[in-house]
Every structure is written in C-alpha cells, then in structure tokens.
Amino acid sequence: MPDSLRRINEATEAARRGYVPEVQTQQNRDAVEIPGLSKAALTVLRDTREARFMGEGQREGEGYDARMRRRAEAVAAAWQRGRADPSVAGELDRFMTAAGQRLGEEGEQAALRAAASGKRMELPGVGREHRDSLDELARHFAETREAVTISARWEQRVEREAKEAARW
Numbered sequence: 001m002p003d004s005l006r007r008i009n010e011a012t013e014a015a016r017r018g019y020v021p022e023v024q025t026q027q028n029r030d031a032v033e034i035p036g037l038s039k040a041a042l043t044v045l046r047d048t049r050e051a052r053f054m055g056e057g058q059r060e061g062e063g064y065d066a067r068m069r070r071r072a073e074a075v076a077a078a079w080q081r082g083r084a085d086p087s088v089a090g091e092l093d094r095f096m097t098a099a100g101q102r103l104g105e106e107g108e109q110a111a112l113r114a115a116a117s118g119k120r121m122e123l124p125g126v127g128r129e130h131r132d133s134l135d136e137l138a139r140h141f142a143e144t145r146e147a148v149t150i151s152a153r154w155e156q157r158v159e160r161e162a163k164e165a166a167r168w
Contacts, residue, residue: 032102034095037140041091044082045140048147051078069157076154079147092144099141108141115142 037045051074058067083089103111107123114121120131121138 032098034098034102034137035091037095038088038091040085040088041082041095042140044079044088044092045143045147047078047082048075049143051075052146052150072150072154072157075147076151079151095140096144096148099137103141108145111138111141112145114138 052071054074062070083092099111100108103123110121110123113119114135115138121134123134126134
C-alpha cells in the first residue's frame with residue numbers, strides 16, 4: 001500500500017509540474033491584446049495582396065523565375081510604400097508582435113495553415129462567438145508575414161545582385 005501511495009503521489013506531482021506552467025503560459029498569452037488594424041494598415045495589406053496576385057500571371061515568353069522575380073518586386077514595393085508612413089509601420093509591427101505573443105508558435109502555424117487553406121482557424125478555448133475574429137486575425141497575420149518575408153528576400157536578392165554586378 002505505501003508503494004502505491006508513493007507512485008500515485010509521484011504521478012500527481014509530475015502531472016502538476018507539467019500542467020501548471022502550461023496553464024500559466026496560456027494565461028499570459030490570453031492577457032495579450034492584439035490591436036485592430038486601421039484602415040491605412042488594411043490598405044497596405046490589400047495592396048501587397050493585390051501585388052502578389054498581379055505578379056502571378058505569366059506573360060508571353062516569360063519563365064517561372066522571371067515571373068517570381070516580378071511578383072517579389074511588386075510585393076516588396078507595395079510593402080515598402082505602405083510602411084513609408086511611420087505610424088502605419090509601427091502599427092503593423094505592434095500587430096505582429098502582439099499576434100505572435102498571443103498565438104505562440106503553434107498558434108502562428110495554425111493561422112498560416114488556416115489562411116492558406118481557406119478553412120476556419122481552430123484554437124482550444126476559443127468559442128464560436130470569436131471564430132470570425134480569429135479567421136480575420138489568421139488572414140491578416142498570414143498576409144503580413146508573407147509581405148515581410150517576400151520583402152526581406154527581395155532586398156537580399158537586390159543586395160546580392162548589386163554585389164555581383166560590382167565584381168564585374
């Protein structure tokens with residue numbers, strides 16, 4: 001009997017050690033408020049989305065690489081134009097920081113998957129009354145993440161090409 005009680009006590013303590021930090025982490029995430037995006041910030045996201053889709057159409061005789069280059073250039077240009085206003089740039093940065101803190105890595109991945117598939121984003125503990133807001137968050141998070149990524153890659157490519165051209 002004493003061994004059984006000891007094993008039960010050890011199992012209970014192990015479960016508590018895993019559960020309490022997990023709950024605390026979720027409570028900390030839940031305390032993070034994600035700011036809504038202004039009309040100006042939403043316009044930046046719309047412009048980068050439109051640039052992405054406009055750049056996807058293939059022109060006669062154009063190869064895949066040229067099309068992807070044109071797409072990246074258009075998205076990066078739209079993103080940089082939109083971020084030229086420091087208040088909009090700050091707003092987008094604050095949105096992404098808060099969304100990352102609130103969602104955590106798993107939530108970020110869920111947002112990206114939901115936005116890519118067009119399906120609803122699912123998160124434990126989020127009620128039906130918040131699903132539309134969660135889907136909107138997923139779309140905005142994915143669009144912003146993509147614009148940041150494409151823009152950064154474009155800037156790296158331009159820098160690399162400039163260095164290569166300088167060598168010749």
